[in-house]
Structure formats: C-alpha cells, structure tokens
Amino acid sequence: MNQHDKIPVMTESSCLDCDSRKFAWFEPGDEAHLPEREKQRAGQYLVRAGGNVFMEGDILDYAYTLKQGWAICYKLLANGQRQVLHVALAGDFIGCQANYGQPIDYAVMTVTDCVFCAFSAESMQNLLIAEPSLMRRLFEINAKQSEKCRTRLAYVGQAQAKYRVALFLTHLIERLERRGIDTSQMVEFPLTREDIADAVGITAVHLSRISAELRARNIVECRYNRLVVTDLDALKTLAAELI
Amino acid sequence: MNQHDKIPVMTESSCLDCDSRKFAWFEPGDEAHLPEREKQRAGQYLVRAGGNVFMEGDILDYAYTLKQGWAICYKLLANGQRQVLHVALAGDFIGCQANYGQPIDYAVMTVTDCVFCAFSAESMQNLLIAEPSLMRRLFEINAKQSEKCRTRLAYVGQAQAKYRVALFLTHLIERLERRGIDTSQMVEFPLTREDIADAVGITAVHLSRISAELRARNIVECRYNRLVVTDLDALKTLAAELI
DNA sequence: CGTTAAGTTGAAGCGTCTCAAGATTGGTGG
DNA sequence: CCACCAATCTTGAGACGCTTCAACTTAACG
Numbered sequence: 001m002n003q004h005d006k007i008p009v010m011t012e013s014s015c016l017d018c019d020s021r022k023f024a025w026f027e028p029g030d031e032a033h034l035p036e037r038e039k040q041r042a043g044q045y046l047v048r049a050g051g052n053v054f055m056e057g058d059i060l061d062y063a064y065t066l067k068q069g070w071a072i073c074y075k076l077l078a079n080g081q082r083q084v085l086h087v088a089l090a091g092d093f094i095g096c097q098a099n100y101g102q103p104i105d106y107a108v109m110t111v112t113d114c115v116f117c118a119f120s121a122e123s124m125q126n127l128l129i130a131e132p133s134l135m136r137r138l139f140e141i142n143a144k145q146s147e148k149c150r151t152r153l154a155y156v157g158q159a160q161a162k163y164r165v166a167l168f169l170t171h172l173i174e175r176l177e178r179r180g181i182d183t184s185q186m187v188e189f190p191l192t193r194e195d196i197a198d199a200v201g202i203t204a205v206h207l208s209r210i211s212a213e214l215r216a217r218n219i220v221e222c223r224y225n226r227l228v229v230t231d232l233d234a235l236k237t238l239a240a241e242l243i
Numbered sequence: 244m245n246q247h248d249k250i251p252v253m254t255e256s257s258c259l260d261c262d263s264r265k266f267a268w269f270e271p272g273d274e275a276h277l278p279e280r281e282k283q284r285a286g287q288y289l290v291r292a293g294g295n296v297f298m299e300g301d302i303l304d305y306a307y308t309l310k311q312g313w314a315i316c317y318k319l320l321a322n323g324q325r326q327v328l329h330v331a332l333a334g335d336f337i338g339c340q341a342n343y344g345q346p347i348d349y350a351v352m353t354v355t356d357c358v359f360c361a362f363s364a365e366s367m368q369n370l371l372i373a374e375p376s377l378m379r380r381l382f383e384i385n386a387k388q389s390e391k392c393r394t395r396l397a398y399v400g401q402a403q404a405k406y407r408v409a410l411f412l413t414h415l416i417e418r419l420e421r422r423g424i425d426t427s428q429m430v431e432f433p434l435t436r437e438d439i440a441d442a443v444g445i446t447a448v449h450l451s452r453i454s455a456e457l458r459a460r461n462i463v464e465c466r467y468n469r470l471v472v473t474d475l476d477a478l479k480t481l482a483a484e485l486i
Numbered sequence: 487c488g489t490t491a492a493g494t495t496g497a498a499g500c501g502t503c504t505c506a507a508g509a510t511t512g513g514t515g516g
Numbered sequence: 517c518c519a520c521c522a523a524t525c526t527t528g529a530g531a532c533g534c535t536t537c538a539a540c541t542t543a544a545c546g
Binding site for chain 2: 524525
C-alpha cells in the first residue's frame, strides 16, 4: 500500500463516527479513549477494487482495520491455485502479527473499493501498553480468527462440495446480518464464482452447478454481484447436515 | 481431565528440567523466573493413549502444555467425520483461549501416553501481568498456530492427495528434527493411517495407496508405528510441487 | 449497441471413495 | 516358542464426485 493511496489527512474520518467499530479493535464502550487511540493511527488508505493491499512474503509496516468494502485474504500455491482464507468485511483486522519484520504468510486483495485504517507496529505497542484492555481485545480477535480458520479447515477437509458452499454462505450471511445488512432483501454481493470456489476448495465450474441447484431449490441465488436469500432455514439445514 | 489422572505433587517434574521448554511458553532465557512461573502451574496430568483431554464444547478450566507424548487436536462433523487440526508434540500449548467460560471449539485426544502441564485461567492472568514478556510469547505461539492452520487449509483445499501427504509428512518431520529426533534413522511414529488421512482430508484406504507409492519410490515409509525417511529431498521436492 | 467479464452447461476423464477380502503386525496366553 | 486374536494396513473392483475443456448465455458498461 503506497503513498498514492493515502487519503489526505483533512478528509480522513474519525473513529468516533465509525460504524464498524462494533466488529473492530476499538470496540464501543471507552469513547473517552478514542481520540488517544486515533492519534496512533498512521492514516487511512483507499484501495481500488482488485488492488493488492499486500502480498504473501511482504514485510509489513502496518496492520489494518478494514473500514469499508470487501477484501479477501488468500494464499497462492506453487501450481498457481489460490486458497481464499478469509473474506474480510468492515471492522476486520488484517495483517496483525506477533513479529513485525517477519514476512506475512498470506496476501490481501480488495474485491470492492476499500478503505483501510493503518496502525504501525510501534503505535500498536504504545496503545497496548497504555490500555491493557486493548490487549485482551486483540487476543480475542486473533482467537476468533483462528477458530474461523479451524472451522473452515474442518469442512473443506471433510465435507462434500454442496455442504461446503452451504456452510460458507451461511457464515457469510450471518456476518452480513450482524453488520446490519438485511439479507431477507436482495443485497450487494461482490464475490465471484471464482472467489467462493477458491474459498471452499472446488472449481468455479463445479460451483456453478451447485449454485444452479441451490437456485432451482429456491434456497439462495448469488451471482452477478447480487445475493438473494430465499430460504435461509433450508440453507442452514443443508449446512447442518455436515458440521 | 479428571483428578485420577493427576500426577502426585511429589513426583511432578520441574520446569527447570524440562527439555520441551524450547518449544513451549516458558522458553529458555529467563531461568530466574522459572520457579515463580512453576508455582502458578496447577499440576501435571498423565493421560493414557487414546484418552480424551477435552471434548469440543467443553468449558475448560485449564490450558495445557504437552510435556511428553503425541496428541491430536480435531473437530468432529455432523456426519461423524473427523478433521485433525493439529498433531501436538512436546512443548505445544493446547486449549489456550481468549475467554475462558466459552466452550472450546475443538477436541484433544492422546495418541500415546501423554503428560500435560496445566495452567488455570487465573494463574495465566497472574503470570501475564507479572511478566509482560510472557504475553509477547503467548501472542507469538497463537500467531504460529494460526499460520499453521492457514497453511494446512491452503493445501487441503487446493492440492491433490499425494501432495497433501507429502506436505503433511514434511512438516511433521521438520518438527521432529527440531526436537532433536534424528529422522535419518527409523523413529517411533504412533499416528495411524486414519490419523494422517483425517489430517489431510482423504480416506485411510486412499492414503494406503499413496503410502504404497511413496514406499515403492523409496521416499518414505510410515506404518506399524514406525517412520523411515529414505529420501527426504525427494519428499520435499514432491511437497514443493504444490505449495 | 458492441464489447468484455462473469456465469452456465454438456461430455468425457480422472481422482477419490466405498465395500469387501486378505495380509501383516503386536500382544496375550498356553 | 508358538498359536491365536485384534487392530492395523493393503489391495482390487466398481461407483461417484469433481475437474477439465469448450461452447454458449447473460449481465454490466461505456
């Protein structure tokens, strides 16, 4: 993420006005400390859709909170295949490491235009020392990310394609709902067949067949940048058959 | 883990004599603090081979350092299938959570007889307050575990069975080597076909065919509780074809 | 309206699973 | 020391799920 992407300081938005905070590091509750915390922020960055936030192997200067937009964390394999590890939504913390200076083990690419809030390793250190509760929260965030990864590993390793897709969509819909998006209506859904396929370990072609089935059964439709959840219960039932 | 498993206090071994510390939370370097740390230890437990340390959904009272033996962390799916998340070796930290009181999201079962060192949530809290460096180390341990999980997810999601097995064995052999086990000789290897198959997301029957091929090509042999690495380079080459 | 990216569909091939029978190993007791 | 047993591992054959390739359709965009 280079200097060109940086949002001019004057037009940066404040943590106080951020509606993603519920899911983010600076969760609501301690508003008095917010200005202090915001002072440690290195800046906000705009990355256009399809842009690389960082690549696997990069030495990161910052960790990022995704403020706005959709991004994907992924790994590339030697044969060119891609495993999507995580679909990042507003509030998600990305690029957090125990040891800065060590190369990061995954890449991040934006799916839509995205805004990121950057924190340098030192400023994070400062914050953690000043406010021990932030350490607990960071711990919690990392633990939750690990848990999500284990869950994904379990169903990618053990479930058939249809159930993987149902589980993936169920989890994603839950996260959208928690962010106040009403998925009983049609919603924007920028993931392509390829993105989803790479997340659950199947090919886009096969995913297309599974999607056709889910659509035919009036459960869910997701394509052309739209998501229509017709029968969430049926989707959950399908997902629950295998985890 | 119940009271019956507890090793009598008199016969407990000291952290000072522990040769797994290099891989554990109390890594070498601060020997002066060791007695203080050890005082916070809730005890040592012996779990016989095939025993459950805890089950998915349990509310844990302790986190554990595996002092001796082999154990596996896994998740069970609704259809009865099992995904092995991690093969725990001496020094590995297990059951560490951000929020005790929340159910744990995976289970742990011993493969061989194992000794665990238990730490209660409060005693961990005490240690972390007393020694900030322990917090950094805990962070590091969790980050490493997450990274391992992402790596596994990537190759389980994207690689063919043969390469998954090669990668799994390569990583395990590396970890054994780092623990001072000379894998150029025959070594004890308590994992069954089923354990390995569940770790890489294939069936034991198919794993058997792959193992037969690796054996026929004089690369590696692992069965009947033994591991013989004949050509580590060839194994690594095979693994590298896909990650 | 034309162009491009994204998604769909069919047919054939391959990889993995399933089921079942047989072989090998380690442990136990005669 | 050998016979037997249970657990583990192997092997074959057929079925199934997923991939591949290629042609086609649909949507988004200037």
